[in-house]
Amino acid sequence: MSVQSPAGATQATPVKKGSSVGALLTNQLTILLLVFIALFFYFGSQNSRFFLTGEISSLVVDFSGLVLLAIAETYVIVSGGIDLSVGSTVAISGVIGAEVMNHYQGHMGQAPLLLLGTLICALVGVLVGAINAFLISVMKMVPFVATLITLSAGAGYALVVSGGGDIGNNQPAIIWSSTGWWIFTWLSLIVLTVAVITCIVLHFTRYGRYTFAIGSNDFAARAAGINVKRHIATIYVLSGFLSGLVGMFWFIRIGSGSPTTDATANLEAIACVVIGGVSLTGGIGNVIGTLLGCAILTIVTDGLVFINVPPTWNQVVVGAIIAIAAGLQVLRGTRSRR
Amino acid sequence: MSNVPLLELRNISKSYGSVQALTDVSFKAHAGEVIGLVGDNGAGKSTLIKVISGVHAPDKGELLVNGEARHWKSPHDSMEAGIETLYQDSGLAPHLTIGSNIFLGRELRRSGPLGRLGFLDQRSMERKALEELDKVGISVPAGRKTVSDLSGGQRQAVAIGRAVMWAKNVIILDEPTNHLGARQSQEVLNVIRAAREQGLCVLFISHTLPHVLEVCDRIVVLRLGSIVRDDPTSTYTVESLLGTITGLTK
Numbered sequence A: 001m002s003v004q005s006p007a008g009a010t011q012a013t014p015v016k017k018g019s020s021v022g023a024l025l026t027n028q029l030t031i032l033l034l035v036f037i038a039l040f041f042y043f044g045s046q047n048s049r050f051f052l053t054g055e056i057s058s059l060v061v062d063f064s065g066l067v068l069l070a071i072a073e074t075y076v077i078v079s080g081g082i083d084l085s086v087g088s089t090v091a092i093s094g095v096i097g098a099e100v101m102n103h104y105q106g107h108m109g110q111a112p113l114l115l116l117g118t119l120i121c122a123l124v125g126v127l128v129g130a131i132n133a134f135l136i137s138v139m140k141m142v143p144f145v146a147t148l149i150t151l152s153a154g155a156g157y158a159l160v161v162s163g164g165g166d167i168g169n170n171q172p173a174i175i176w177s178s179t180g181w182w183i184f185t186w187l188s189l190i191v192l193t194v195a196v197i198t199c200i201v202l203h204f205t206r207y208g209r210y211t212f213a214i215g216s217n218d219f220a221a222r223a224a225g226i227n228v229k230r231h232i233a234t235i236y237v238l239s240g241f242l243s244g245l246v247g248m249f250w251f252i253r254i255g256s257g258s259p260t261t262d263a264t265a266n267l268e269a270i271a272c273v274v275i276g277g278v279s280l281t282g283g284i285g286n287v288i289g290t291l292l293g294c295a296i297l298t299i300v301t302d303g304l305v306f307i308n309v310p311p312t313w314n315q316v317v318v319g320a321i322i323a324i325a326a327g328l329q330v331l332r333g334t335r336s337r338r
Numbered sequence B: 001m002s003n004v005p006l007l008e009l010r011n012i013s014k015s016y017g018s019v020q021a022l023t024d025v026s027f028k029a030h031a032g033e034v035i036g037l038v039g040d041n042g043a044g045k046s047t048l049i050k051v052i053s054g055v056h057a058p059d060k061g062e063l064l065v066n067g068e069a070r071h072w073k074s075p076h077d078s079m080e081a082g083i084e085t086l087y088q089d090s091g092l093a094p095h096l097t098i099g100s101n102i103f104l105g106r107e108l109r110r111s112g113p114l115g116r117l118g119f120l121d122q123r124s125m126e127r128k129a130l131e132e133l134d135k136v137g138i139s140v141p142a143g144r145k146t147v148s149d150l151s152g153g154q155r156q157a158v159a160i161g162r163a164v165m166w167a168k169n170v171i172i173l174d175e176p177t178n179h180l181g182a183r184q185s186q187e188v189l190n191v192i193r194a195a196r197e198q199g200l201c202v203l204f205i206s207h208t209l210p211h212v213l214e215v216c217d218r219i220v221v222l223r224l225g226s227i228v229r230d231d232p233t234s235t236y237t238v239e240s241l242l243g244t245i246t247g248l249t250k
Helices: A009-046 A053-078 A086-104 A110-138 A143-162 A171-177 A186-204 A206-216 A218-223 A228-254 A265-275 A287-306 A311-337 B045-053 B075-080 B098-102 B122-135 B152-166 B182-197 B209-215 B238-246
Strands: B007-016 B019-029 B034-039 B060-065 B068-070 B083-086 B170-174 B201-205 B218-223 B226-232
Touching (some): A053 A086, A053 A206, A053 A228, A053 A265, A053 A287, A086 A110, A086 A228, A086 A265, A110 A143, A171 A186, A171 A228, A186 A206, A186 A228, A186 A287, A206 A228, A218 A228, A265 A287, A265 A311, A287 A311, B007 B045, B019 B045, B019 B060, B019 B226, B034 B045, B034 B182, B034 B209, B034 B238, B045 B075, B045 B201, B075 B083, B098 B122, B098 B152, B122 B152, B152 B170, B152 B182, B182 B209, B201 B209
Parallel strands (some): B034 B201, B034 B218, B083 B170, B170 B201
Antiparallel strands (some): B007 B019, B060 B068, B218 B226
C-alpha cells in the first residue's frame, strides 16, 4: 500500500495519527470483548453447569433470536433513524406464518411447509417494512412516529389474528430446532449465516457505504447524487425482512406462532446497538460492536438464572447495562472530540 | 472560447411558499470564465446554485448546458452533466474517510464478481483520492482519517478538491474561503485560477469582496431574487460593488 504523493512532508505524521484512531476503535471493541469473556467466566465460576455444551448451545440459540433484530436496528440507526416496530413485526409475521402453516399442515411435507412459512414470514416482514418506508420516505414522517404506528398497529393486529392465543402445534419443528452440530443448532447456523452476510454488506459494500453517508450527513449524500429517500426506504424494508425471519425462528423453536413473543424485542435490539457503541445520531458505528452488545446482553440475561437471580430482574439488569455502556460512550465521546 | 455558453439560465424563477426567492434570473457562463456571484443574505444566491445543481427544481425558466435545454431530476443528473458543487459547510459526510468522501456517489468497486455484488475497493479509493487531490494542488494528511478528524481548512480543501477533480464543465463554489486563514484563502483562489486554465467555468459565491474582485472575470450581483448588475470585474470597485449589493447607492 504505497502512497505516491510528492507531498512527502505531510505523510510522516498522519500514519501515527491514523493508527491511534484505529487503536481507539479497536479499544472500544476490545473492552466489549473483555467484558463478555469476564462475564462468561464469572457465571461459569458461580455454576460450573454454565460451561456444558448444551448450556452454551442454548446461549447461542438465544443470541440467534436477538442478533438479526440487533443488526436490523444497526442499519436503521446508522442511517440516522430508529425502528421501534421490529418486535411487533416478529409477532405479526410469526402469527400469520403460523396461520398459513396450520392451514397446510398434513397436506404437505414438513420441509416444504417450513419453507412456505419462512416465505410468508419474510413477506409479512417486508410488508411492514414497506409501510414504514412509505410513512417515512413518502409521507415524510419522522422514523420514531412512523415505526411507533406500525409497532402499535402490528402488535394489535397480531392479537386480532391470533385471538390472543398461540397458533399451531408443530412438534417436529421443535424437535428439529434442537438438532445440530457441537454448540450450534442448524437453526442458529442458518440465522448466523444471514447475520454474517448482513454484517459484511454494511461494512464492505456500496449499499452499506450509502447507509453510513446518509446517517453522517444526509444533505451531503443527496448532493453526491445518492437517492436518499429510496435508500432509506430499502433500509426499513430490510429491517422488516430480518424481523420477519425472526418470526419464523420463534415458530420453529416453540412450534407455534405467539402474538406476545418478542413484544419488547425492539428495546433489547436497540440496547444491543447502544451497548455496541453505535451512535444514535447516525453515521457512526461498527456492526462488530452490535454483535458483542448482543452477546453481552444474552449472556447476562441467561447467566442470571445460573446465579439464582429471579428472571423478573432481567429488565432491570438490562437497564443497568445500557446505563453503563451509554455512560462510557459519553465519557469517551467528550474525551476524543474535545 | 466558443460562442455557445457552457451554462445558460433563462428567466429562472423559484418560490418557497409565499416567499419569492428568485425572479426571472438570466445569465450566461462560458468556458474558462470565473464568475462572481454576490449578494446580501437572502438575495437568492443559495437558491440559485441549488437550482443549477439540481437540489431544487425551478418553478419556471430554462437551464441550458452547452446550448441544450436540461432538466435535473436530482443532483445526480447535474453531476452527470459535469457540474460540481461545493456547498457551504455541508458538503462532506464527517464520519466517512477522506477517500470515501471524495468518491461518495462514485464509489470504485472491486474487480470481478465481488465488485458486481457491490463490494468496494476502499484501498484504491483512498490512494486515488490523495493522488487526485495532489494533482489539483491540495495536500491533505494521508492515512484513513475521517473528515471529522481534519481541521476546518483541511475539510474545505477536501471539499474543493472533490469539486475540482470531478468537474467537467462547471464548478460552483459556495463560500469556499469561509473560515479560512489568509494563506489558505490564497490557495483556494489559486485552485480557482487553475480550474479556469483547464477551461472550466467557475461560479464563485462569496461575501469576501476583495477575493471576488481578485479572481473573477465578471461579477453578477443579486438583490432580493433578481440580478441587478452583471458586468466585467474591471468596472467595479469595492465601494461600488458594496453599494450595488446593498442597493444604497447606484
